[in-house]
Amino acid sequence: xxxxxxxxxxxxxxxxxxxxxxxxxxxxxxxxxxxxxxxxxxxxxxxxxxxxxxxxxxxxxxxxxxxxxxxxxxxxxxxxxxxxxxxxxxxxxxxxxxxxxxxxxxxxxxxxxxxxxxxxxxxxxxxxxxxxxxxxxxxxxxxxxxxxxxxxxxxx
Amino acid sequence: xxxxxxxxxxxxxxxxxxxxxxxxxxxxxxxxxxxxxxxxxxxxxxxxxxxxxxxxxxxxxxxxxxxxxxxxxxxxxxxxxxxxxxxxxxxxxxxxxxxxxxxxxxxxxxxxxxxxxxxxxxxxxxxxxxxxxxxxxxxxxxxxxxxxxxxxxxxxxxxxxxxxxxxxxxxxxxxxxxxxxxxxxxxxxxxxxxxxxxxxxxxxxxxxxxxxxxxxxxxxxxxxxxxxxxx
Numbered sequence: 339x340x341x342x343x344x345x346x347x348x349x350x351x352x353x354x355x356x357x358x359x360x361x362x363x364x365x366x367x368x369x370x371x372x373x374x375x376x377x378x379x380x381x382x383x384x385x386x387x388x389x390x391x392x393x394x395x396x397x398x399x400x401x402x403x404x405x406x407x408x409x410x411x412x413x414x415x416x417x418x419x420x421x422x423x424x425x426x427x428x429x430x431x432x433x434x435x436x437x438x439x440x441x442x443x444x445x446x447x448x449x450x451x452x453x454x455x456x457x458x459x460x461x462x463x464x465x466x467x468x469x470x471x472x473x474x475x476x477x478x479x480x481x482x483x484x485x486x487x488x489x490x491x492x493x494x
Numbered sequence: 495x496x497x498x499x500x501x502x503x504x505x506x507x508x509x510x511x512x513x514x515x516x517x518x519x520x521x522x523x524x525x526x527x528x529x530x531x532x533x534x535x536x537x538x539x540x541x542x543x544x545x546x547x548x549x550x551x552x553x554x555x556x557x558x559x560x561x562x563x564x565x566x567x568x569x570x571x572x573x574x575x576x577x578x579x580x581x582x583x584x585x586x587x588x589x590x591x592x593x594x595x596x597x598x599x600x601x602x603x604x605x606x607x608x609x610x611x612x613x614x615x616x617x618x619x620x621x622x623x624x625x626x627x628x629x630x631x632x633x634x635x636x637x638x639x640x641x642x643x644x645x646x647x648x649x650x651x652x653x654x655x656x657x658x659x660x661x662x663x664x665x666x667x668x669x670x671x672x673x674x675x676x677x678x679x680x681x682x683x684x685x686x687x688x689x690x691x692x693x694x695x696x697x698x699x700x701x702x703x704x705x706x707x708x709x710x711x712x713x714x715x716x717x718x719x720x721x722x723x724x725x
C-alpha cells in the first residue's frame with residue numbers, strides 16, 4: 339500500500355474513508371483458455387489519453403480510447419494531483435500503463451495477443467456511478483466486440 | 495468498481511490495487527495489492543524486470559476459480575510519501591527571482607528538448623494544446639493575470655473556460671519544468687523537483703500568485719480552481 343501508516347492522520351483517514359461502493363461478494367467469470375491463447379486488453383484509471391484527445395476534467399466519468407499500437411510518446415496524463423508523484427510516469431509510461439511490458443509478453447509467448455484498443459478512465463473519483471452503470475459496461479461491450487478474452491486493470 | 499462492471503459483462507479481470515482497505519470493501523474479482531506509492535503501480539520506473547514480476551503476479555490471478563481474490567505482492571519499492579505543495583515549499587523563500595517567466599522558459603528549453611529527445615519523443619507537455627514554442631505570449635498573459643491585471647489570451651482554445659485553461663496551462667508548465675529539471679539534474683527526485691519549482695523558479699512564483707488571485711475570489715468555482723493550480 340502507499341504506506342498508510344506513513345501518511346498524515348488526515349490523509350490516512352481520507353483514504354480509509356474514501357467513498358466506496360461496498361460489496362459482500364464479487365462477480366466471477368472464468369477464464370476459459372490458457373493465457374498463451376488469450377487476447378488481453380489493458381484498462382487504466384490513471385487519466386491517460388492520446389496526445390491531442392480531450393483532457394479529463396473534474397469528475398469526468400467518460401473514457402478515452404488508446405489504440406494498442408500508440409507510441410509511448412503520444413500517451414499523456416491529464417490526471418494531476420499532489421496525491422501522487424507524476425515524475426515516475428514522466429520517466430516511464432510503463433509505471434502506470436505497462437504497454438511495453440505487455441508487448442514483450444506477447445513476443446515471449448506468455449500471452450496470446452493484445453486487443454486493438456486499450457481504454458482509460460479518470461481515477462480518484464468520489465462517486466463513479468456513471469462508470470459503474472454506463473461507461474464501464476460500454477467499455478466491456480466494446481472489448482467483447484473486439485474479441486477480448488481477459489482484462490488487466492491498472493490504477494494511477 | 496470498474497473491474498466489477500467489466501467482469502459482470504462476462505470478461506475475466508485482474509486489477510492492481512494500491513489501497514488494500516479499499517479493495518476489501520469494494521471487492522474487485524481478482525486484485526493484486528502492491529505496497530507502492532500512488533503513481534507507481536508497477537513498482538519501479540525504468541526497471542522492466544521488476545515490472546514483469548508485478549505483471550506476472552497479476553496475471554497469475556486468472557487461474558483462480560472463484561472470486562473475490564485479493565493477493566499481495568511480496569516485494570517493496572521506494573517512493574515518495576508526501577509531495578510538498580506550493581504553500582509548504584514557499585514558506586522560507588527569501589531568494590529574489592530576478593527573471594521573467596517567459597525568459598526562464600526560453601532558458602530551460604534546451605534541457606527540456608534534450609529530455610524529450612532522450613525519451614524517444616515522450617513528454618507530459620501537451621494538455622493545454624498550446625505548443626511550448628508559442629509560450630512567450632502565453633507567459634506574458636499569465637504574468638499579467640498573476641499581477642492582478644485585466645487580461646485575456648487571444649489564442650485560448652475554443653469551448654473551454656478561462657479557469658479550465660489556466661489549470662491545463664499550469665499542468666503543462668509543471669511538466670515542462672520538471673522534465674527540464676530532470677534532464678539538468680538527473681539525481682533529483684519527487685520533492686526535490688517540487689521544492690525547486692515552487693521555491694526557485696519564476697514560473698512557480700507566478701503560478702502561486704495566480705492561485706492566490708483565484709483563491710481571493712468570492713466565487714466557489716474560482717476558489718476551487720486555485721487549489722488545482724498551486725500544487
